[in-house]
Amino acid sequence: MKIKAEHRPHLETVIKRFDSSFFYYDLDGLKDHLKGLSSIMDEDPDILLWYACKANPMSAILKVFRNCGFGIDVASKGEIDQVLRSGIKPEKILSTGPSKSRKYLRELLEENIEIVVCESLNQVYWLNDIAASFSKRPKVLLRVQMEWEDGESVLGGNEITPFGEDRDAWLSMEKSKAQSLDIIGLHVFQWGNILDPKRLESIWRKIAGDSLEICRELGIEPQVLDLGGGIGIPYSSQERNVQFEEILSILKSIKNDFGWQKVWMELGRYAVGPYGHYMTQVIDKKTVRGRDLLILDGGVNHIVRPAITGQPFPVELFRESSAATQKFQIHGPLCTALDNLGTLELPSDTGPGDWLCFHQSGAYGFTEAMPFFLCHNLPAEVIMYEGNLMIPRTPRKAEDWLV
Numbered sequence: 542m543k544i545k546a547e548h549r550p551h552l553e554t555v556i557k558r559f560d561s562s563f564f565y566y567d568l569d570g571l572k573d574h575l576k577g578l579s580s581i582m583d584e585d586p587d588i589l590l591w592y593a594c595k596a597n598p599m600s601a602i603l604k605v606f607r608n609c610g611f612g613i614d615v616a617s618k619g620e621i622d623q624v625l626r627s628g629i630k631p632e633k634i635l636s637t638g639p640s641k642s643r644k645y646l647r648e649l650l651e652e653n654i655e656i657v658v659c660e661s662l663n664q665v666y667w668l669n670d671i672a673a674s675f676s677k678r679p680k681v682l683l684r685v686q687m688e689w690e691d692g693e694s695v696l697g698g699n700e701i702t703p704f705g706e707d708r709d710a711w712l713s714m715e716k717s718k719a720q721s722l723d724i725i726g727l728h729v730f731q732w733g734n735i736l737d738p739k740r741l742e743s744i745w746r747k748i749a750g751d752s753l754e755i756c757r758e759l760g761i762e763p764q765v766l767d768l769g770g771g772i773g774i775p776y777s778s779q780e781r782n783v784q785f786e787e788i789l790s791i792l793k794s795i796k797n798d799f800g801w802q803k804v805w806m807e808l809g810r811y812a813v814g815p816y817g818h819y820m821t822q823v824i825d826k827k828t829v830r831g832r833d834l835l836i837l838d839g840g841v842n843h844i845v846r847p848a849i850t851g852q853p854f855p856v857e858l859f860r861e862s863s864a865a866t867q868k869f870q871i872h873g874p875l876c877t878a879l880d881n882l883g884t885l886e887l888p889s890d891t892g893p894g895d896w897l898c899f900h901q902s903g904a905y906g907f908t909e910a911m912p913f914f915l916c917h918n919l920p921a922e923v924i925m926y927e928g929n930l931m932i933p934r935t936p937r938k939a940e941d942w943l944v
């Protein structure tokens with residue numbers, strides 16, 4: 542992965558201006574990507590893509606999705622407020638998330654959001670009471686947690702997680718306590734960041750078949766099957782991009798073979814990941830017990846994903862170098878060994894003062910981090926849109942939030 546030549550002067554401008562770590566989002570690239578997805582999707586109106594804004598809820602990014610016709614999946618009151626403030630209409634919002642209180646469900650209906658993924662029997666019964674009191678009839682998907690042979694994933698895989706209820710729990714649902722809801726289908730999502738379309742297909746085929754069975758047993762018409770997200774992006778040079786044409790043909794065959802009326806997904810990583818870059822500076826370099834280390838201005842306080850998944854973001858030195866590459870163990874500035882961005886290949890002359898660019902960091906970057914520990918600067922967020930560089934967020938110092 543390489544920084545595109547047209548972005549270099551803009552990155553240099555931001556470095557000169559702030560001399561502090563920042564995220565750079567290529568919204569022109571994002572717009573082209575979304576337009577490409579939309580034109581592929583036009584082939585089949587019964588397959589619908591939403592954007593899971595937990596991946597990156599920055600307003601400028603939401604507006605690109607809005608302008609490309611995408612609806613947005615929200616999972617908190619903060620996300621709802623941000624999405625509404627960004628001009629997305631309530632009918633274009635879908636609500637997921639395991640922790641929905643009565644208060645939150647009421648807020649959804651007050652905001653006229655009427656597609657709700659219920660993740661527990663309680664959520665169904667509470668939403669039903671609230672809907673009756675509003676004389677509304679929200680559309681509901683029941684989130685199912687299935688059993689798999691084995692396997693771990695960021696979304697749980699076969700682990701027991703808080704997402705949804707198992708089949709037996711849903712089959713015990715008291716229908717009399719769901720009369721004010723229009724149950725339109727099921728939602729199943731347990732496998733994240735998968736690059737192999739064959740693997741996605743086998744996961745989705747099991748989901749489509751088992752979900753159909755659950756619908757039959759519950760007496761629900763199989764209108765919508767929501768498969769969540771899960772399409773991966775390459776984080777290393779050995780990995781290859783997923784082609785969406787292939788995904789669409791799998792989704793179409795699943796819809797037709799199993800008889801679902803509509804198939805939905807809400808994409809995060811695949812939608813925005815490649816359009817963000819995290820820039821930070823090398824502060825120090827040393828060799829500790831035979832291992833070469835780089836210590837950076839920013840680490841898990843800005844970009845925590847490598848520490849929690851063990852998978853580094855791909856890195857590039859932001860200058861020409863003819864030196865041979867070597868492996869460095871790369872750390873951020875926090876006083877914890879968890880602040881580890883991975884062991885990555887860089888030119889051997891990389892050292893203090895150099896800037897590094899971590900690619901594929903448009904998803905699960907800024908808002909997933911642990912920004913306050915040790916009171917370093919928060920990163921700036923800058924965007925490139927229609928060829929213009931804009932800086933919606935300058936770096937914030939600890940004095941901006943510490944009391």
Ligand SMILES: Cc1ncc(COP(=O)(O)O)c(C=O)c1O
Nearest residue numbers: 593637769770771807808809810
């Ligand atoms: C309910 C739900 N849908 C969609 C997504 C997006 O997943 P991905 O980034 O793999 O596309 C997530 C991510 O956690 C999620 O929780």
